[in-house]
Amino acid sequence: MPHISYDNKEIAFKLVYCGPGLSGKTTNLARLHTMLAEHVRSKMISLDTAEERTLFFDFCPIEIGTIEGYRVRFNMYTVPGQIYYEASRRLILDGADGVVFVADSQRDRIDDNIISFELMQENLRSYHIDVPDFPLVLQYNKRDCAEALPIGTLEAHLHLANIDVFEAVATEGVGVMETVRCVCRRMVNRFQID
Amino acid sequence: MSMCAKQQILLVDDDSDLVWGLGRFLIRAGYAVTSCGDGGEAVLILETRSFHALVTDIQMPHVNGLALIEWARQNRPTMRVLVMTAFGSTSLREVVSRSGATLYAEKPVDLDLILRMLRAETRDSFSGIVDDIDLFDYVQLVIATKHQVVMEVISRKGERGQVFFDRGNARHAACGDLVGEAAFFRCLSFEGGTFRSLPWVDPDQATIHRSGEHMLMEAARIKDELSRDKSVQLDEPECDFGTDGGGAERHGDGTNVSTDFQIG
DSSP, X not given: OOEEEXXXXXXXXEEEXXXXXXXXXXXXXXXXXXXXXGGGBOXXXXXXXXXXXXXXXXXXXXXXXXXXXXXXXXXXXXXXXXXXXXXXXHHHHTTOSEEEEEEEOSGGGHHHHHHHHHHHXXXXXXXXXXXXXXXXXXXXXXXXXXXXXXXXXXXXXXXXXXXXXXXXXXXXTBTHHHHHHHHHHHHXXXXXXX | OOGGGOOEEEEEOSOHHHHHHHHHHHHHTTOEEEEESSHHHHHHHHHHSOOSEEEEESOOSSSOHHHHHHHHHHHOTTSEEEEEESSOOHHHHHHHHHTTOSEEEESSOXXXXXXXXXXXXXXXXXXXXXXXXXXXXXXXXXXXXXXEEEEEEEETTSOEEEEEEETTEEEEEEETTEETHHHHHHHHTOOSEEEEEEOOOOOSSOOOOSOHHHHHHHHHHHXXXXXXXXXXXXXXXXXXXXXXXXXXXXXXXXXOOOOOEEEO
8 A cells, every 4th residue: 555644645656666687677767767857756866786776766747646635656666686685675565556577578588587576476475465456567678689588478477367568678768658657557546446 | 831731740759869850850841740759659649630741760669660650551541651760771671661651761861851752742643662563664654754753773782873864864873883874774784672762853963864765775785785794604604714805705796785876
């Protein structure tokens, strides 16, 4: 459930980007940050974690408007992939309202994608988040690579039915905004239905 | 404050000098103070009159402070309880915290802190005891709610630190000889202990300038990397004697344990 600040009249949703190392989680967030107008986004903060950086920032999209008079804010995070980042992963994933799983479309990364997805599911379950009923979007990133994994491959391996899927080339900004729009809409809808 | 609006304080201590000094201080601060020297007497007074707060010592001749605060918890649950003791210990602090006391202070007591605790209650808010909570969760909540609060953290080993949270950001922290970010990270690396929220007071200096969320994430990262380094050392107890290689080199995994950061 999002954090509701009654004093500030604000509802804050937590959106987390998961995926195997170097699949493009930070690139997604960094590109998104540059695409958003300055007055709706905070500064991007970057921590040097092993192999890749952990990024986070928040933004208040004007187009979403307000919910019952409350301004909507999205807190965006990438999660460090290494196993030993347990406190960080818990801090980021616990209480998440939505997840974008950024898969690497390169064929030799299929096992990494599957292992990472299963680890994410396990983490979410340990924080009492029920995956089937959760705003989760699958993004196939790096669609410009040679012989990219066909769409449907991971869904079949991971038995994912009816999951929202997007294709992206995050380095060029392709598919980045579409992915985030979809998951944000689903988070807000779920909150309003709840 | 008019006469009829004066809040009643019951002050219980067998140290007459302390009763006199603290009593005068509270009266000057606008409170009506009743005092006595033993827990048994205090119960008799509490049975007949109502008080805004009870300020009590622990070590007393007949009925001690622990029995008194237990009686108060059962019979006067809305009354604020502030505890002072000259014989402080980690276990006593824990017992007092669990009894629902608002403040546990070791003598000599900080008079301003007692006053702040008494005044803090006038706000439209709750206080209570939370057990078995992750310190990161609590700090996250303090940051998200943008409250002004001084959080005191005490580790199981008795190490103590304070973090000043000011509307979503940590402005200052102190822990032993450490101040600023190093103190903040130290407090959040404690492996178990107790914490309490004290009323806000401006810190003497602002030693932390990064956002609250950034500090929290950084604390988690440092904690994770410290645990990893510990486990690596446990796994490799016999390696590297007589070499000058640093910890990061020993791991040989190319990991970056730098605390550098960038703001894009």
